[in-house]
Amino acid sequence: MMTTTVDAVPKGARELCTPKDEEAKRLAETVERVAAKTRLAAAKFPETRGVVLGGSFAKGTWLPGEADIDIFVKLSPEVDETRFEGVGLKVGFEATKGYPRGKKYAQHPYTEARVKGVIVNIVPCYDVRAGQWKSAADRSPFHVELIKTRLSEAQKLDVRLLKKFLKGVGVYGAEIEKEGFSGYACEVLVLMHGGFSDVLKYFAHLKAPAPERMLSLSDPVDERRDLAKAISNENVARLVLAARAYLRRPTLQFFLGKSGRMRPDLKAHIIGITFTHPESSEDILWGELKRTMKHLSGHITRAGFDLARTAIASDDRGESTFLILPEIQELSPFGKRMGPSVLMEREADEFLARNSKRARLVWAGEGGQLQILKNRDELRLTDFLKRILRGGVAKMGGSPAIGRAIAKSGRVVEGRTLQRIAKRKKWLSAGLDDIVSDSLGTSSD
Structure with a gap:
């Protein structure tokens, strides 16, 4: 039996998640104004097949002050990709004339505009039957129809509660930087499990579907598509711990913003690689940063420096820092290497x-495997990192663009120097706080 959770949440949570009537009215007027202009603009092109409203506002699951408005322009499936993108952008720019707007990128470019203080996306999609997808956006009109028809009003409130909870514990957002839960994933979870509390109970007792993946979540519109594929295991784990903590002691603070206990004394041990880089879209930037950090971490570990934790901080424009919390900062003068x-x-x-000539010692171990002891080139992690910067991070793999940026402007800083820099840069200060904080639910939060 489906449950409703309105009375089960802390006092004030429902009001926190429910938009005021005035906001709903203002948004409805904005949507209708832009949708009408979009229909007029689309009608000029014979390839178009209508306009569909999407996003959390259309589905009735938006949070106060955070509505996303998507307007999908349907095009004939016979249209080639070049024409598809061209018509989509022309319609979007025509419909948003007079408002601040620009071109954004997903699988295909689309128009993003700020209309009366609200972000509006005008996105092209193909007018196809379910399952005959030609672009990633083709599923979106089907998502809107599914949620509008299958979720009750009580469940739509449950979706809002879930979104607010996930934002509060830091795992909401499908962008590459976050690798968290999308709004649609929240809607599907409520649809599958019944309500807000049911979803948290599911995660509190989660069983992994596969050793390498903690979560699987099929899209009801396209069961071959796993909505959890873009969600990191780390964020799933953070939600599991947060769900258990909330179910033990539900408080309003989970919806307002709650994090684990910070251990500021550890900041003295953090090493940072700061650098500047050309501006690019946030998704492209964060994809390149994460890929490079992964290769860099592997290179450091193979050199014998075990890492406790790593993180990335960025202003999302032209400056970023790789943050490293090492288990040890200095090695013994020599290291062992295994042979055949x-x-x-x-x-x-x-x-x-x-x-053999450079080895301090050569021997065959108990299993018959050759082993050597060699002098290390660097004993301190900071010296090792400085050599990497001189030799070129790009050689290790990852993003060539980020590698070039680090080679040109990279600097190794640590301890108090890094903390002084962070006092002038909020984004770096937040990154330092994050890397030295417990996961929510692991201590007496």
Whole structure:
């Protein structure tokens, strides 16, 4: 039996998540104004097949002050990709004439405008039957219809509560920077499980569908599509812990913004690589930053420096910092390297030829595997990082653009110097706070 959770949440949570009538009226007027202009603009092109309203406002699941308005321009499936993009942008720019607007990018470019203080996206999609998708946006009109017809008004409030909760614990947002839960994922979770509390109970007792993935969430409109694919395991784990903490002691603070306990003394041990880079869209930038950080972390670990935690901080424009919390900052003067078995004659001979002259010690271990002890080039992690910066981060893999940016402007800073810089940069200060904070639900929060 479907449950409603309105009376089960802390006092004030319902009001926090419910838009005022005046806001709903103002948004409705804005939507109708832009939608009418979009219809007129679309009618000039014979390839168009109508206009559909989308986003959280159309579905009735938006949070106060945070409505997203999507207007989908349907085009004939016979239209090629170049024409599809061209018509979509022309309609979007015509419909938003007189308002601040620009071109944004997903799979295809679309128009984003600010109308009366509200962000409006005008997005092209193909007019196709379910399952015959040609672009990622083609599913969106079906998503709108699903949520409008399948969710009750009580469940729409549950969606709002869930969104607010996820925002409060820091796991909401489908952008690459966050890798969290999308608004549509919240709607599907409520649709599947019944209500807000039911969703939290599901996560509190979550069972992983596969060893490498903590969550799977099929799109009811396209069951082959996993909505959880873009959600990081770290964010799923954070939600599991937060759900358990909330169910033990539900308070309004979870909806207002709640984090784990911060350990400021650890900031003295953080090492940062600060650098500037060309501006790009946030999704492209964060994809490149994360890819480079992954390669850099692997390179550091292979050199013998075990890392406790890493993070990325960025102003989302032209400046970023890789943050590293090492387990140890200084190594012994030498390190061990494993070679092949002595029974692999050719490989063993080649290994010895390459390494025996520089090795401090060479021996065969109990399993018959060759082992050597070699002097390390750098003992301190900061010295190792400085050598990487001189030699070129791009050689390690990751983003060539970020590698070039680090080679040109990268600087290794640590401890108090890093904290002084963070006092002038809010985005860096937030990154430092995050890397030295417990996950919510792991301590007596």
